[in-house]
Amino acid sequence: MPADIEGYREYVAARLDPLRRTAYLLCDDWHTADDLVSTTLVKLLRHWRRVSAMDSPDAYVRRTLLRTWLDERRRPWRREAAWAGIPDRAVRAVTDGTADRVTVLALLAELPPRRRAVLVLRYFCDLSVEETAHELGCSVGTVKSQTARAIEALRGRLVTAQITPREADDHG
Amino acid sequence: MDEIGSEMRAAVADPPPSRIDVDGLIRAEGRRRRQRAWVWSGTGVAAAVAAVVAGPALVAGGAAPGSALGPTGLPSTLPSPDVSLCAGVSPKPSGPQPPLQSYGTVRTRPVEAPAAGVVRLTGALREVLRIRLPADLRVESAQPGCTEPQFQYHPSYREYQAGGWLRQGRESGLFLLQIRPTARDEARPDCAHAGNPQDCTVVRHPDGTATVRSTQPAGPGRQQLTVLVLRPDGTSVFGITNNFRAGPDGSTITASAPLLTLDQLDELARSPGLTLYP
Numbered sequence: 177m178p179a180d181i182e183g184y185r186e187y188v189a190a191r192l193d194p195l196r197r198t199a200y201l202l203c204d205d206w207h208t209a210d211d212l213v214s215t216t217l218v219k220l221l222r223h224w225r226r227v228s229a230m231d232s233p234d235a236y237v238r239r240t241l242l243r244t245w246l247d248e249r250r251r252p253w254r255r256e257a258a259w260a261g262i263p264d265r266a267v268r269a270v271t272d273g274t275a276d277r278v279t280v281l282a283l284l285a286e287l288p289p290r291r292r293a294v295l296v297l298r299y300f301c302d303l304s305v306e307e308t309a310h311e312l313g314c315s316v317g318t319v320k321s322q323t324a325r326a327i328e329a330l331r332g333r334l335v336t337a338q339i340t341p342r343e344a345d346d347h348g
Numbered sequence: 349m350d351e352i353g354s355e356m357r358a359a360v361a362d363p364p365p366s367r368i369d370v371d372g373l374i375r376a377e378g379r380r381r382r383q384r385a386w387v388w389s390g391t392g393v394a395a396a397v398a399a400v401v402a403g404p405a406l407v408a409g410g411a412a413p414g415s416a417l418g419p420t421g422l423p424s425t426l427p428s429p430d431v432s433l434c435a436g437v438s439p440k441p442s443g444p445q446p447p448l449q450s451y452g453t454v455r456t457r458p459v460e461a462p463a464a465g466v467v468r469l470t471g472a473l474r475e476v477l478r479i480r481l482p483a484d485l486r487v488e489s490a491q492p493g494c495t496e497p498q499f500q501y502h503p504s505y506r507e508y509q510a511g512g513w514l515r516q517g518r519e520s521g522l523f524l525l526q527i528r529p530t531a532r533d534e535a536r537p538d539c540a541h542a543g544n545p546q547d548c549t550v551v552r553h554p555d556g557t558a559t560v561r562s563t564q565p566a567g568p569g570r571q572q573l574t575v576l577v578l579r580p581d582g583t584s585v586f587g588i589t590n591n592f593r594a595g596p597d598g599s600t601i602t603a604s605a606p607l608l609t610l611d612q613l614d615e616l617a618r619s620p621g622l623t624l625y626p
Binding site: 218 | 352353355356357359360363364366367368370373374376377505531532
């Protein structure tokens with residue numbers, strides 16, 4: 177017999193939007209984000225009776241989303257493939273208002289999945305170091321080091337991205 | 349690094365419309381649950397109940413039929429001396445019992461202690477079986493060493509369940525009753541809650557009780573009947589009976605037809621004593 181479906185509907189209606197945004201930041205693709213969230217919601221529905229009684233269902237859902245994303249990344253068809261030639265890739269349209277966002281997303285996409293997850297949890301979901309460690313199932317020290325490395329990488333690439341056009345102007 | 353957070357928020361400020369169909373997900377999950385319920389009720393439930401109950405009881409040496417013992421973990425001095433319970437095994441949660449739901453979307457939970465509920469409901473069930481079952485039909489408990497069916501309380505689901513085998517001569521069939529608080533989304537009787545929505549009827553009774561009746565074909569000569577009784581007081585009684593027994597090598601027909609009709613199963617499930625709010 178189904179659990180309290182109305183309660184589930186209410187919960188999903190309230191949390192769907194932030195979940196999709198979190199998923200998008202993790203995977204950098206809205207279609208994949210919707211797939212991840214759908215999978216997460218199905219898992220949530222199966223355990224809703226138990227989860228709805230928890231103090232913090234949000235933490236459970238976030239953890240499920242993360243696991244779904246990390247598992248998805250391990251799928252064979254997600255692994256890198258060797259190409260004889262460089263395949264065409266969609267190029268983002270960079271306009272004035274979106275340049276910084278695209279830069280941040282592009283830089284996030286270059287990070288390893290767990291390091292990206294650390295940044296999203298810490299700076300988008302506003303979780304503490306301890307909460308992030310709990311969500312990812314790792315130690316506090318790991319979260320701190322992953323955060324530091326991710327920020328260092330972002331900072332380095334942002335500086336490079338900002339300097340390159342200026343240098344080009346100087347030489348042009 | 350507040351800039352990272354603000355940049356992330358800006359990057360997802362204008363999401364495209366969602367492709368996620370929550371209702372579709374719920375429907376698909378409902379289909380999966382019904383399929384699982386069908387498989388379990390026809391096969392696994394009886395075997396699982398027997399295995400769970402028989403194992404520890406056999407190890408412990410079992411109890412004499414009819415001995416006035418409370419279920420394991422329950423006090424033996426229960427407040428109803430008229431109902432003798434077998435020393436069965438009550439399922440226990442693997443961890444601490446979760447707190448009650450905090451969203452206010454569930455009906456008020458019964459305040460009756462499970463130990464008292466087991467005694468009261470078992471007494472009511474045995475009484476109604478004694479009165480309502482046809483003379484040549486009897487129910488054997490699924491618990492070894494017990495002659496009569498009795499309820500067990502499942503803490504994880506906060507529901508009571510009683511299982512047994514209907515016997516009539518050489519024919520037999522499953523008999524299972526589950527009693528639980530009515531979930532809010534099930535309060536309105538609807539065939540969407542039936543085991544087989546394609547073969548389902550909703551019957552409304554004068555006392556305000558409604559029954560969702562359903563018949564599920566389970567292969568040639570095999571049939572399973574289910575009733576979901578929704579009482580006005582907020583109690584749901586789910587009843588199952590069938591005419592086959594399934595095992596690892598397939599199912600075996602145990603009777604030419606289920607030994608109870610939908611009317612009889614409905615009547616049993618609607619017995620006044622089978623309520624969580626006495």
